[in-house]
Amino acid sequence: MRGHKALKSQRPRSQALHVLALQARGVSQAAPGRAGSSRWGRVGVRAPPLTRGGPGEPEPRLRPWGGNSPCPGPGPGSETRRNIVLSNPKKRNALSLAMLKSLQSDILHDADSNDLKVIIISAEGPVFSSGHDLKELTEEQGRDYHAEVFQTCSKVMMHIRNHPVPVIAMVNGLATAAGCQLVASCDIAVASDKSSFATPGVNIGLFCSTPGVALARAVPRKVALEMLFTGEPISAQEALLHGLLSKVVPEAELQEETMRIARKIASLSRPVVSLGKATFYKQLPQDLGTAYYLTSQAMVDNLALRDGQEGITAFLQKRKPVWSHEPA
Structure with missing residues (x-):
């Protein structure tokens, strides 16, 4: 929101972040973990168990809102909203195995709790997600590791589809390959007008077969196949026209519009x-x-x-x- 002072943290920059925010009367029900303050009241941070990824892959950490991360705003009837932020902009928010496992943990945490009404997935930096970490897909990692990467990614996408509450993607930038797959898998997707989407794997010799599953269920077949065969990006307006997105708004209005939708959903049964x-x-x-x-x-x-x-x-x-x- 405009005028929001982001929380500062001494923790290292993380790969994925998860915040449970209760705006009702500024009361927090945070589980054990670090808590901070914001203009909307108390914000609690839960640190779920995370699994280390491939060789040399740092274990993801969770931290409060910071930098240019979006912040949930107040509103009448506001309920619990879970905000998951892909937070590794230096690596273009690549969906490494560690990132995927962190994302899976955050999505599934307290999924059956009546306090949870909606989940929002967003990202830090100019790239929503560039897709899989290509360093994990080299010959040195081996077939079994490669299989685990794609199977874990597929599970994350299915968890979104099967989750009991709506999952919203808030996109402000480029989403490619598995990053585009993540957007296509969400129930609702709101993007800024500067965003773009692509499945460019064919250009490096790795056809985007798994992203194609979600893409083909979001856009017409011929649109999906053109994206998959050429790897060329489409604009946010084209993505809206073809059904990949729910709404496109100016960048300055992205957070406000996404939170408006989230508050409406959270106010319902x-x-x-x-x-x-x-x-x-x-x-x-x-x-x-x-x-x-x-x-x-x-x-x-x-x-x-x-x-x-x-x-x-x-x-x-x-x-x-x-x-x-x-x-x-």
Whole structure:
């Protein structure tokens, strides 16, 4: 947000960062770990267990917001939002094995907690992510290590798809290869107008086959194949036109617009949103009849939720609903 004074930390620059921020009345419920102050209240930092990557790969560390990192802003009905920041700009936020494992840990942490309503993934520096760390893909690392890199990356993307809460990508810069895959895998993607996207692996002899999985499910087939066959980037406006992005805004408005969407989602019933997300992806590959059958059953299940009835009752009584967030 404009005017926000970023937290300063004495910790080394990390590869991935995870912040749980509770804006409600400036109260923090931080787990053991370092905590700092911000204009929005207390900010707690949890340090989940991380796994060391390949040879010579430093273990990722987690730290409070700093530098040009985005900061969650306040708002009516604000709930818990998890902000995950790719924080290795000197290496163009490459998705090393260590980074991927850190990202996986942060995404899965307390996934079933009713306090968690939305996740935002962003990055420091001019590159959102350049994709895999090519130093890990040399012959010296070996086939087994290569397999672990791609399998871990695939798991991260599937965790996003299967996560019970919406995951938003906030992009301000270049996203290539697995970085583009990460954007395509998120439920919502908001980007600045200076952002661009590419799957350039073919230019160095490594076809972007795994990024193509997410890309093909986000944009039309011919658009995906042109990106994969040529490696040429597309602009943010082109990405919006083809469905890779939800919105494109001026850079100065990126954080504000992303947080507006996050606050709106966070103000709603978690079990209703969670059921809706799961149902949407479940029906997507089905034929029309099966899709309507699945979604009809889901709407019946939705009505059985306490919040399903609360919302209807509140509407009929012309009042705002009071969500319990009770699961089925």
